[in-house]
Amino acid sequence: MIQVEGLTKDYGLRRAIDGISFHASKGEILGFLGPNGAGKTTTMRILTGYMPPTSGKASVAGYDVIERSLEVRRRVGYLPETVPLYPDMTVFEYLKFMADLRHLSQVEDKVDDVLELVHMEDRADGYIANLSKGMRQRVGLAQALLHQPEVLILDEPTIGLDPAQIHEVRDLIQDLGRERTILLSTHILSEAQQVCNRVLIINKGKIVAEDSPENLRSRIAGSQRFRLAVLGETEGLEKIIRDVPGIKTVAANDRSVFEFETTPGQDVRPLVSRAVVSAGYDLVELYPIGLSLEEIFLQLTRDEPRAPEMAEVDDLLNTALDEQLDQPEEDASELKG
Amino acid sequence: MRNIWTIAAREFKLYFSSPAAYLVATMLLVVMGIIFYTNVVGSILNQFPPNTQVVLGPLVTLLLFATPAITMRLLAEEQRQGTLELLLTAPVRDYELIVGKWLGGFLFMLSILALTWLYPIFLNQIVDPGIDQGILVSGYLGVILFMGSLVAIGVAVSSLFSNQIAVFFTTLGVFLVLWLISLPTQAMGATGGELLRYLDFSEHFYSTFYQGVIDLSDIIYFLSLTALALFLGTMSLESRRWR
Numbered sequence: 001m002i003q004v005e006g007l008t009k010d011y012g013l014r015r016a017i018d019g020i021s022f023h024a025s026k027g028e029i030l031g032f033l034g035p036n037g038a039g040k041t042t043t044m045r046i047l048t049g050y051m052p053p054t055s056g057k058a059s060v061a062g063y064d065v066i067e068r069s070l071e072v073r074r075r076v077g078y079l080p081e082t083v084p085l086y087p088d089m090t091v092f093e094y095l096k097f098m099a100d101l102r103h104l105s106q107v108e109d110k111v112d113d114v115l116e117l118v119h120m121e122d123r124a125d126g127y128i129a130n131l132s133k134g135m136r137q138r139v140g141l142a143q144a145l146l147h148q149p150e151v152l153i154l155d156e157p158t159i160g161l162d163p164a165q166i167h168e169v170r171d172l173i174q175d176l177g178r179e180r181t182i183l184l185s186t187h188i189l190s191e192a193q194q195v196c197n198r199v200l201i202i203n204k205g206k207i208v209a210e211d212s213p214e215n216l217r218s219r220i221a222g223s224q225r226f227r228l229a230v231l232g233e234t235e236g237l238e239k240i241i242r243d244v245p246g247i248k249t250v251a252a253n254d255r256s257v258f259e260f261e262t263t264p265g266q267d268v269r270p271l272v273s274r275a276v277v278s279a280g281y282d283l284v285e286l287y288p289i290g291l292s293l294e295e296i297f298l299q300l301t302r303d304e305p306r307a308p309e310m311a312e313v314d315d316l317l318n319t320a321l322d323e324q325l326d327q328p329e330e331d332a333s334e335l336k337g
Numbered sequence: 338m339r340n341i342w343t344i345a346a347r348e349f350k351l352y353f354s355s356p357a358a359y360l361v362a363t364m365l366l367v368v369m370g371i372i373f374y375t376n377v378v379g380s381i382l383n384q385f386p387p388n389t390q391v392v393l394g395p396l397v398t399l400l401l402f403a404t405p406a407i408t409m410r411l412l413a414e415e416q417r418q419g420t421l422e423l424l425l426t427a428p429v430r431d432y433e434l435i436v437g438k439w440l441g442g443f444l445f446m447l448s449i450l451a452l453t454w455l456y457p458i459f460l461n462q463i464v465d466p467g468i469d470q471g472i473l474v475s476g477y478l479g480v481i482l483f484m485g486s487l488v489a490i491g492v493a494v495s496s497l498f499s500n501q502i503a504v505f506f507t508t509l510g511v512f513l514v515l516w517l518i519s520l521p522t523q524a525m526g527a528t529g530g531e532l533l534r535y536l537d538f539s540e541h542f543y544s545t546f547y548q549g550v551i552d553l554s555d556i557i558y559f560l561s562l563t564a565l566a567l568f569l570g571t572m573s574l575e576s577r578r579w580r
Contacts, residue, residue, distance in 0.1 A: 050426050073428040085418075
């Protein structure tokens with residue numbers, strides 16, 4: 001359904017994407033995971049016919065994106081990163097306008113259908129200017145679904161939504177993905193793992209890893225980092241933590257905040273909390289922390305020139321995946337002590 | 338064709354819900370009213386019957402300033418709010434988008450123009466035995482053709498920037514250059530100024546349409562200027578994709 005070969009795009013001197021290749025077949029939800037500026041949006045813009053690549057080939061739904069751009073655009077539903085809405089139109093007017101541009105018949109029924117799909121039936125006559133960010137996101141999604149496209153390209157579809165809406169949109173995407181091809185980008189690892197059949201990790205215009213979420217999950221092991229905070233006096237606390245078996249490193253981050261890393265495979269949090277409390281300190285926070293996605297990729301690419309053994313990259317990735325997984329929405333604040 | 342109409346209809350409707358468009362239309366009509374009153378009183382005092390020229394003269398000049406204010410939004414706003422991405426990834430050809438935008442703006446300008454008919458009608462009532470119908474018809478035909486070119490240039494310039502103010506002043510600048518480009522030829526004498534004189538808006542209006550003469554070459558001038566501007570606008574939109 002989506003076929004990309006050696007796609008490259010330069011903006012002046014800057015190379016936004018650098019010879020990437022991938023494919024997605026029918027019924028597949030392909031996740032595009034990477035930090036901001038990695039080239040996700042650029043790739044999507046090429047696939048939707050917004051702009052041509054500098055070199056390389058891409059086809060969507062069997063049509064070349066340059067040669068048969070209009071055919072591609074007829075078959076793709078696209079939700080850009082900044083949701084393109086006309087604030088001075090009502091939701092209904094906007095969707096009707098888009099449906100007319102796509103030459104759909106029974107426009108009113110189709111608009112009603114997509115509004116129901118994104119749970120916006122009751123706001124059809126409201127002006128887009130008065131909608132919240134989450135609602136705008138859903139109107140944008142409705143627009144992408146109007147013509148029941150074979151291929152859906154969604155650029156950060158859950159950004160700006162509240163947790164309940166995120167859950168809803170993810171469910172919706174999974175539903176839609178059963179009979180369509182979906183390419184979605186995100187910078188949230190857990191989202192990619194939850195929703196996608198396959199994940200592409202992209203950084204600085206290159207695909208650095210590709211795997212199924214199951215494999216990513218199975219590779220999760222490795223060391224973990226935690227942050228710990230106490231109230232009041234911290235004299236001698238660093239040593240107490242260091243003496244707990246399984247602790248690799250401890251660093252005082254602040255006067256009352258410590259970060260420590262543990263050896264893989266064992267959960268030392270009960271031991272640490274017990275040690276801290278029994279030594280008379282007031283433990284108020286103990287929670288896992290992770291590298292941000294940007295940091296992970298920085299490290300991955302910094303290692304690149306000297307060609308690391310795969311194990312090293314894997315280890316780094318695993319650490320990152322682990323930490324990311326442990327802190328989705330609720331931010332895992334475990335209080336012990 | 339259908340896409341052109343869909344886009345034009347949206348633009349046209351939008352003008353009627355935009356305070357800026359009403360403001361421009363009101364200013365145009367108010368200023369025209371003042372000049373009209375002055376001209377009519379002046380011609381009565383000088384004891385010659387006023388004709389449609391007292392309406393056409395100020396109208397044409399005011400259009401130079403009103404049109405950029407109406408057209409500046411057309412593509413600049415799409416770029417600013419990111420909706421251009423929506424239109425360029427919809428199954429719409431670039432020229433359909435440009436022509437649709439032009440048509441929407443042109444239809445709105447026509448509605449303003451329709452309101453200015455009040456002045457000739459009024460004039461017809463007070464002048465005996467009525468105003469020169471020839472000048473009325475040829476004058477308004479000229480204004481419509483002229484307006485089509487102005488709106489087309491406005492759309493083309495609007496595709497260049499995402500800032501409406503920049504679009505306004507650039508458009509106005511282009512208009513004024515095309516309005517005054519034959520002036521230097523008066524100092525240059527008869528030879529050499531042919532091309533500049535041909536390019537000039539006013540050369541194709543004041544000596545013909547304004548005098549009650551309909552000349553095919555003037556019609557061709559305005560139509561080809563419109564087509565050229567729309568073509569350049571389409572090129573400019575296409576070039577955005579390659580940037």
